[in-house]
Amino acid sequence: MKLQAKDLTAGYVAGVNILNGISFDLADQEIMTVIGPNGSGKSTFLKCLMGFVPARTGTVTVSGTDCTRDAAHRRVRRHRMAFVPQLDNVFGPLSIRDNVRAGGQYMPRRERERRADELLGRYPALGDRQNARADSLSGGERQLLAVCRALMPRPDVLLLDEPSAGLSPAKVTELFDTIVDIRARENVTVLCVEQNAVQSLAVSDRGIVLVQGQVALEGAAHELLLDPQVSELYLGGLPASTPEVQSVVKGVL
Amino acid sequence: MLDFALYVATIAAVYALFALSLNLQAGVTGLLNFGHVAFFGVGAYSSGIVALHGGHWLLGVLVGVVVSSLLGAVIGRLGRTLAADYWAIVTLAVAECLRLVVVNEGDLTGGPQGISGIAGPFSSVSGLAGSLSWLVLCVVLAALAYLVAETLTGMQFGRVLRLLREEPMLAASLGHNITAEKTRVLAVAAPIAAVGGSVYTLYISYIGPNQLLPIETFLVFTMLIIGGIGNNRGAVFGALVIQLIYAGSRFLKDIFPIPDQSASSVRLLIVGLVLTAFLMTRPEGLFAEKLRRIDVHQ
Numbered sequence: 267m268k269l270q271a272k273d274l275t276a277g278y279v280a281g282v283n284i285l286n287g288i289s290f291d292l293a294d295q296e297i298m299t300v301i302g303p304n305g306s307g308k309s310t311f312l313k314c315l316m317g318f319v320p321a322r323t324g325t326v327t328v329s330g331t332d333c334t335r336d337a338a339h340r341r342v343r344r345h346r347m348a349f350v351p352q353l354d355n356v357f358g359p360l361s362i363r364d365n366v367r368a369g370g371q372y373m374p375r376r377e378r379e380r381r382a383d384e385l386l387g388r389y390p391a392l393g394d395r396q397n398a399r400a401d402s403l404s405g406g407e408r409q410l411l412a413v414c415r416a417l418m419p420r421p422d423v424l425l426l427d428e429p430s431a432g433l434s435p436a437k438v439t440e441l442f443d444t445i446v447d448i449r450a451r452e453n454v455t456v457l458c459v460e461q462n463a464v465q466s467l468a469v470s471d472r473g474i475v476l477v478q479g480q481v482a483l484e485g486a487a488h489e490l491l492l493d494p495q496v497s498e499l500y501l502g503g504l505p506a507s508t509p510e511v512q513s514v515v516k517g518v519l
Numbered sequence: 520m521l522d523f524a525l526y527v528a529t530i531a532a533v534y535a536l537f538a539l540s541l542n543l544q545a546g547v548t549g550l551l552n553f554g555h556v557a558f559f560g561v562g563a564y565s566s567g568i569v570a571l572h573g574g575h576w577l578l579g580v581l582v583g584v585v586v587s588s589l590l591g592a593v594i595g596r597l598g599r600t601l602a603a604d605y606w607a608i609v610t611l612a613v614a615e616c617l618r619l620v621v622v623n624e625g626d627l628t629g630g631p632q633g634i635s636g637i638a639g640p641f642s643s644v645s646g647l648a649g650s651l652s653w654l655v656l657c658v659v660l661a662a663l664a665y666l667v668a669e670t671l672t673g674m675q676f677g678r679v680l681r682l683l684r685e686e687p688m689l690a691a692s693l694g695h696n697i698t699a700e701k702t703r704v705l706a707v708a709a710p711i712a713a714v715g716g717s718v719y720t721l722y723i724s725y726i727g728p729n730q731l732l733p734i735e736t737f738l739v740f741t742m743l744i745i746g747g748i749g750n751n752r753g754a755v756f757g758a759l760v761i762q763l764i765y766a767g768s769r770f771l772k773d774i775f776p777i778p779d780q781s782a783s784s785v786r787l788l789i790v791g792l793v794l795t796a797f798l799m800t801r802p803e804g805l806f807a808e809k810l811r812r813i814d815v816h817q
Binding site: 313316317318337338339340342343348349350351354355368369371372415416419 | 688
């Protein structure tokens with residue numbers, strides 16, 4: 267397993283757990299989506315996996331190595347994890363290229379430049395304007411830039427916190443297509459916390475539904491899309507038989 | 520009058536060192552060090568104690584630099600387990616502990632009376648030449664500290680420090696070790712304040728526990744806010760402005776019927792009013808923090 271959590275509990279206030287014993291496995295190069303209602307602990311879950319919120323009990327392992335007690339920077343450098351925070355995650359006054367390079371500040375200079383060229387060359391929306399300020403980009407392009415920056419050190423595991431937040435529907439589709447493309451090119455395992463359940467599950471292999479800090483449902487993404495309970499609660503009330511969901515499921519299958 | 524002007528300029532240069540050091544911590548990195556006076560005190564008492572034991576003044580300065588850097592690193596490491604607000608309280612506690620040690624360890628520190636008669640590099644030079652020599656030394660030191668601070672804030676290290684201040688989670692997710700960076704900046708900034716403390720002690724030939732009161736730290740915060748927090752030039756000008764206010768307020772009692780014993784309170788009142796005025800009308804200070812300029816090609 268590439269990323270594994272066992273009986274993870276965490277919280278901010280003494281005696282109150284936000285995560286209540288979460289366990290899951292994520293295989294190499296899988297894409298997993300985490301959905302759940304507001305306050306279910308999705309963001310805390312991601313922060314706990316990344317080491318920003320310490321686990322009270324349980325373990326987190328990456329490629330079989332326990333990293334539960336490691337600080338976030340160590341998870342980035344030693345365990346090859348990458349994290350893309352939600353919104354405001356680019357350095358507006360810096361150029362697009364500088365933003366990408368910021369992701370590899372501890373890489374050797376030549377390798378950093380080569381890697382930045384590679385990533386910027388792959389995405390013309392960024393590469394064609396690499397000397398422009400990052401705050402001149404649209405929401406979707408900023409998100410892509412934040413992901414590219416996270417990819418600089420060639421991570422094994424990529425954690426995304428609501429990457430589609432604030433994007434138009436067309437841009438959301440584009441972004442999720444890009445995530446699939448990144449998985450294929452970078453051989454990276456992706457865990458994505460999302461509100462936009464239909465489109466995120468459509469590009470995922472597996473999914474988790476979190477409720478009150480616990481895994482309420484877990485399974486293949488297409489199965490979750492067809493689950494009436496999930497459909498009712500998280501897919502905007504669309505019954506599984508409606509053409510919208512069916513077309514997505516067909517696409518997945 | 521010339522002597523007084525030279526004295527004000529010299530003290531302003533000493534406080535510029537103090538302010539530049541705090542600016543690296545609070546202005547650039549966002550570390551609210553409420554016990555900053557401890558670094559000044561370590562430098563000041565190192566010089567005082569070495570002088571008391573017949574050591575060369577330069578040895579006192581060196582001891583102050585080394586000890587303050589170690590103290591800075593230790594205080595920085597406390598940030599590993601403490602949240603920013605608790606860390607700020609701990610820094611205040613460390614400075615107060617240091618002051619109480621100074622008050623109670625009379626054999627070493629002179630106790631509440633402090634250490635007097637400390638010989639400095641220009642102790643044998645009297646009159647205008649002596650005052651000018653001190654001024655030149657302090658201005659040169661302040662200029663060197665300014666160059667060090669500008670270099671540090673302009674390089675990669677400075678950008679990382681600003682990132683820690685603005686987005687600590689993003690900094691960590693980019694692989695930066697937050698505790699290590701904070702420790703590093705404290706270990707570098709503390710000796711600048713310690714040199715200020717040493718020079719101050721050597722200049723006035725005296726150091727006492729009253730110079731380690733928390734008000735000194737808050738006075739330097741005022742200098743940063745007035746000058747422009749996050750801007751090294753602002754730190755220097757803030758120190759100058761506060762010293763001018765301090766110096767100018769001495770003449771108030773010649774104009775207004777202020778009793779001598781109230782003069783220091785009036786001085787603080789004026790500083791408080793100026794601080795409030797700046798916060799309300801120009802919160803970025805005299806010199807706003809410089810952001811890196813880049814060419815924009817759309």
